[in-house]
Amino acid sequence: GENVEQHPSTLSVQEGDSAVIKCTYSDSASNYFPWYKQELGKRPQLIIDIRSNVGEKKDQRIAVTLNKTAKHFSLHITETQPEDSAVYFCAASKTRLDNDMRFGAGTRLTVKP
Amino acid sequence: DSGVTQTPKHLITATGQRVTLRCSPRSGDLSVYWYQQSLDQGLQFLIQYYNGEERAKGNILERFSAQQFPDLHSELNLSSLELGDSALYFCASSLSLGQTEAFFGQGTRLTVV
Numbered sequence: 001g002e003n004v005e006q007h008p009s010t011l012s013v014q015e016g017d018s019a020v021i022k023c024t025y026s027d028s029a030s031n032y033f034p035w036y037k038q039e040l041g042k043r044p045q046l047i048i049d050i051r052s053n054v055g056e057k058k059d060q061r062i063a064v065t066l067n068k069t070a071k072h073f074s075l076h077i078t079e080t081q082p083e084d085s086a087v088y089f090c091a092a093s094k095t096r097l098d099n100d101m102r103f104g105a106g107t108r109l110t111v112k113p
Numbered sequence: 114d115s116g117v118t119q120t121p122k123h124l125i126t127a128t129g130q131r132v133t134l135r136c137s138p139r140s141g142d143l144s145v146y147w148y149q150q151s152l153d154q155g156l157q158f159l160i161q162y163y164n165g166e167e168r169a170k171g172n173i174l175e176r177f178s179a180q181q182f183p184d185l186h187s188e189l190n191l192s193s194l195e196l197g198d199s200a201l202y203f204c205a206s207s208l209s210l211g212q213t214e215a216f217f218g219q220g221t222r223l224t225v226v
Contacts, residue, residue, distance in 0.1 A: 001171075006155075034214055034215070036217075042219075043115065043203065043217040043218060043219050043220055044156065044203070044217050045115075045217070046214045046215075046216075049214060089155065089156060100146075100158055100161050100168070100169030100170075100171060101146060101158065101161075101205075101215055102158055102171075103148075103155055103156040103158065104155065105154075105155035106154075106155045106156070
C-alpha cells in the first residue's frame with residue numbers, strides 16, 4: 001500500500017518568514033495530494049490540493065509543488081503569521097474506488113511573533 | 114461545519130468494554146473513511162467504505178470492525194478496549210473515487226480508563 005513520509009516533524013519560524021514542509025510517497029499510481037491543517041482540538045481541514053497533471057498550485061500565501069518523477073510534493077507558506085501555527089498533514093491517494101487516503105505523520109508548525 | 118457528523122463527541126469507558134462510534138457523511142458522499150489519532154500523533158488510516166462495501170483496509174486491529182449502512186452512515190465498533198485505544202477517532206467522507214477532498218467530522222474522543 002501507499003506510504004507517505006513527511007518532514008520535518010516540527011518547524012519553528014519567525015513571523016514573516018517562509019515555511020516549507022516536504023512529503024514523499026511510494027505508490028506511483030497516486031494522483032491526488034491534499035494538504036490539511038489541524039488546529040489544536042479541531043478537525044483537519046483541507047487548505048490546498050494538487051493533482052498529478054499539475055506541477056504547482058498557488059493560493060495566496062500557500063503553494064504546493066509536485067514532482068512526480070521523484071515522488072515528492074511540498075507545501076510552501078510565505079509571510080507566515082501566528083495564526084498559521086498548527087499541525088499540517090500531507091496525504092496521497094488514487095482516484096479509484098479502492099482509494100485509501102494515507103496521511104503523513106504531520107508537521108507541527110509554530111510561528112513566533 | 115463540514116457536514117460530516119460524528120457521535121458521540123466524547124466517550125469514557127473502562128477496559129474490556131465495547132463501544133460504537135457513529136458517522137453520518139455529507140449528503141451525497143459515498144465514501145467514508147475512519148482514522149485514529151492518538152495523542153500528538155498523526156492520522157492512522159483504519160478503513161474505507163464505498164457505497165456500503167469495504168474498499169480499503171489500513172492498520173485496523175482485529176478487535177475493531179466497521180460497517181456502512183444503506184443510508185450511508187457508518188459505525189466503527191471497538192471491542193475489548195485497552196488503555197492504548199484512547200484516541201481521537203475521525204470519520205471523513207468524500208464524493209466518490211477518492212477524487213475530491215475528504216471532509217472530516219469533529220471526531221470522537223475516546224478515553225479508556
